Amino acid sequence: MREILAIYFKEISDAMRDRRTLMMVLASSLLLVPLLLFVFSTVMSQVESQAVDRSVLAVNMKDAPSLENYILRQGYQIKQAPADYEEKSRNKELTKPVLIVADNFEENLAQLKKVELEIAYDTSNRQAEMGLRPLRTLLNGYVQERSGLALMMRGVSAEVLQAVEVKERHISRPDERRVTITGMLPMVLIMAIVMGGMFAAIDSTAGERERGSLEPLMMNPVSGLQLAIGKTAAVASVSVLIVILTVSSFFPAQSLIANEALRAEFQFAWKDALAFLVVLIPLAAALSALQVALSLTCKTFKEANVRNQLLSLVVSFMPMFFLLNPGKEPAWLGWVPIMAQTQMMNQVLKGELVSLNAIAIALSVCCVIVAVSLLFVSRKMREVVME
Template sequence: MNRDIAPTIGRSRAFLTVFLKEVKENLRDRRTLISAFLTGPLLGPMILVMLLNITLNRELDKAEKPLPVPVIGAEYAPNLIAALKVDGIVPTPPIANPELAVRKQDADIVLRISPDFGRAWRKGEPVQVQLIFDSSQRDANTAVMRVSQLVETYARQQGAMRLVARGLSPSTAWPVVAAKRDQATAQARAALMFSILPYFFVLTVFMGGMYLAIDLTAGERERQSLEPLFANPVPRWKILAGKLVAICVFATASLLISLAAFAVVGRFIPTEKLGMELDLGLGFGSRVLLLMLPLIVLLAALQSLVAAFAKSYREAQTYVSLLMFVPVIPSILLSTMPIKSQAWMYAVPLLGQHIGIMQLLRGDGVDAQQLVLCLLGSLAAAALGVLVTVRLYQSERLAISG
């Protein structure tokens, strides 16, 4: 990218001059535009809605449509097979090695009925039915659950009939009944499925400002345009401020596009079929934007700081790409170590945003104290990052390439 730098920048308008210059020039940079306005904000929503639609439709098909199940020993329990057929299970011919078949995913589940089923049944003894499956195959979970529930339902019905035949009440077999009272709302259940959204938003902000941050530091250093810029009689913190605000503008625009995209694609996810509710509309988007604002400044400062240590654009890409792993830490932490959120967690950058966005997804909202902690904690970290970057910009070595 060719850069024409004015020989002198007025002190009073230095910040605005640098800001407008960087925004104008990077609006002509195809790589920056694709990263900030296409790849980051739109790729995530498209991938998420595609994967969820494929997964949900497959799971719903397995839960509703006739399910073929290989049955070994079907002739030993004709009544059980008939009951399964009524509920959509289609018995198929037995297979020689059911254990190997489920491991190779040739079958989701295999039903094996013991040869002594009839004899034990007539004596009123417990009978055995084996459900052969591989729990490590996630794609088979719906089929396994469906068959298991049908077999258990049949067992309870037959057990009740045995008690009635002996003049006993069916409730005799169940002296204690656990009454389940699920307090999860439809929106809270949806939050579990969309727990990756906070990471998508942080990644969008990161991608939105990444190439701009690299170009405004390592890129200009490689093109040897920083030195004439620093030669102007302007405090360097004003130059840095103009660059940081330009990065923040691109990152914020990227986040806004992402929020709008999720609001649109969220309407095409069939959550209602699963008894869930998803609200990614204007209210959700505005609250997410508020939570993310100080984080945008922090990430812009970190990207500029890391890129400033590189002597070339390619080297800076490597350094900043490694920094991209930092935003995933809260997601990994909360998914592997489910913990109850504490007040102090909201003051931790990234972690506070993750917890806050998850609460918004659940429909619980973020109260004033949590919001203040989240904003103040991230703003303090952002201020520290900016101060460190300002100190680095005071170094004469920054303007030297090679």
């Protein structure tokens, strides 16, 4: 045990020595979630501002008095669009789409001719595109009212065309939370774990091989298993620290949420933080052990960095399964690392209870990964000396 602790503190000391990398990793773990939530809330506020803004930019509205009357009755203001609205939309000076009324709109409509209303906006102008849906809803209401009046003029009730009424009935639990944008946070947490432990794993294995300091270390009276446990425990400690800091950053991040809807959706309490830690700490240990094993197979820091980047790429793509398959998750996901943790974190964000069985399965899988990785590293250590 004394030998393992000596190796552990030696690796921790080496990790602390590279302060630039360490500070970058720690700062990113503390700032990433607050920054993402701030960006998400800002985008949602921009979308809602378009819905709240009761104004319509229009061209040639004088040829559509009935449409003008309808828009005003809905509580909207009509503003004349500038003559160079196309150029201003391209330059992002206009933040709303422009409604273009065709010439002789009212006359053609009275003669039962087909008429068109055009909505102009630049597709690269994201803020203007956000105002497209409210404007379409407004115009659809005008079309329905106009169609109903036309039927009534001919003695036909508009209700004939609306014989079927569709209603929504929500069957979710009253205490269940919605998870929309915040569903991306589990992916962010997992990537923080992978990136946080990667540098320490590479430096303690491939880095020492490249510097020539691993062979002298093996000359000491320690076994390969002791070296494997000490090095893996040190890397895992860095990863666990990243987990704790990242999860802790959720609390100050809530004060940066500028959007009321997102603030109501993202209710992260201490019990949620504890659930996240229970889910993520075993995963951090498993990924650290895997990174140490992968890095030890490389002779240079650069080679190990490339292989670990590939591992990070694979890990980042695994949670995409939930975005591509938003339905009921199959039972086998509970046995797949990364996916099982993502599934449980989504349940926590929704306010659902995570079953002890799911936690036990995920913990068992992580323990198997750690055990297999330690055995591989302990054997590989002796092979490194012989090379």
